[in-house]
Amino acid sequence: MSEPTRSERFLRACRGEPVDRPPVWLMRQAGRYLPEYRAVRAGVSFLEACQDVDRAVELSLQPLRLVGTEAVILFSDIFIPVVGMGVDLEFRPGPVIAQPIRTLADVEKLAVSDPRASVPYVFEILRRLRSELEAEEVPLLGFAGAPFTLAAYLVEGKGSKDFAALKRLMYCEPAVLHALLERLTEMTVEYLNAQIEAGAQAVQLFDTWAGLLSAADYREWVLPTHQAIARRLKRAAAPLILYVNGGAHVLDAMAESGADVLSLDWRVELADAARRVGRRVALQGNLDPCALAAPPARIAAWVRELRDAGRAARGHVLNLGHGCLPETPVAGVRAFTDAVRALT
Ligand code: CP3
Helix, strand or coil: CCCCCHHHHHHHHHHCCCCCCCCECCCCCCCCCCHHHHHHHCCCCHHHHHHCHHHHHHHHHHHHHHHCCCCEECCCCCCHHHHCCCCCEEECCCEEECCCCCCHHHHHCCCCCCHHHHCHHHHHHHHHHHHHHCCCCCCEEEEEECHHHHHHHHHHCCCCCCCHHHHHHHHHCHHHHHHHHHHHHHHHHHHHHHHHHCCCCEEEEEECCHHHCCHHHHHHHHHHHHHHHHHHCCCCCCCEEEEECCCHHHHHHHCCCCCCEEECCCCCCHHHHHHHHCCCCEEEEEECHHHHHCCHHHHHHHHHHHHHHHCCCCCEEEEECCCCCCCCCHHHHHHHHHHHHCCC
């Protein structure tokens, strides 16, 4: 078999077709750990960088050129389409919402607009990236925040350890949270389908905070949103990757989402996850991002262990278990991608 292109290897791994070795990319691969990122960001806010097509294209491509990742993810944030719904928010550095959403009236104020019209720059960035990457055959990923994680910040107003305001709504005013999740689900379907139309070859749904729920609450509040999104996406054109942080206890429900790939954090043992989900879905992950501070030989050994564990899965995409951190050493990221390319 001649060596597959990076797009072929990535898409085959997502679909559970045979590959020579797993492909590699990293969540949050564009970010403050790269001096070149900090240089492009100098003097502009994060939101401005997301809205500036030239800058966002450059930031999206940096990890490909600088640290050898094998897929490009759109430089943006899960809150960009929420800005398109008319929500007043700032990044400090995480999202801070001026007027948190707590009532039905607040939910009804969220604009249900076509993201192609409300955040046109996102699709312009994707079209530009796709044409830049076409010749090299590097896969382009789009993404969105999952409704529950978006709702968590919208209700709370900012990040939180336990999201008590969100849970209060869930347990005390379920109709309000249902209405909010429904509106966000509609938006997410439109937003991801528009990304696929603009050239995204796979899309990742980030449900960072859904792991805060019990397995029963997850099934009631989160799983239906994932299933609705999976059902309504143009999946023949782009596989769906689902990420839940701290989701070991909901792995069985994740496998019922309809996603093609489940992206797992490091608390889940890959081989064990593969046994639990069987041949239904491929897996992505799952090195602890903090492990990239270790010497290159250790990182290479972990990569080989992950590859071996991932062999039991329907398919495997090598990645971290969560995003790169501002303090992640660039050399550690390089050691990670180099070790994947060295797999035999
Ligand atoms: O993966 C990538 O390289 C693509 C870009 C991307 C960003 N955010 C850029 C970003 C993606 C996929 C995200 C997703 C995102 N954003 C999630 C889900 C994944 C996760 O990490 O759990 C969440 C919960 C958010 C919300 C958000 N945006 C937070 C909590 C923060 C602050 C975190 C931090 O790094 O301090 C942001 C800001 C943000 N989004 C930055 C970047 C590069 C840092 C902003 C800066 O450079 O000042």
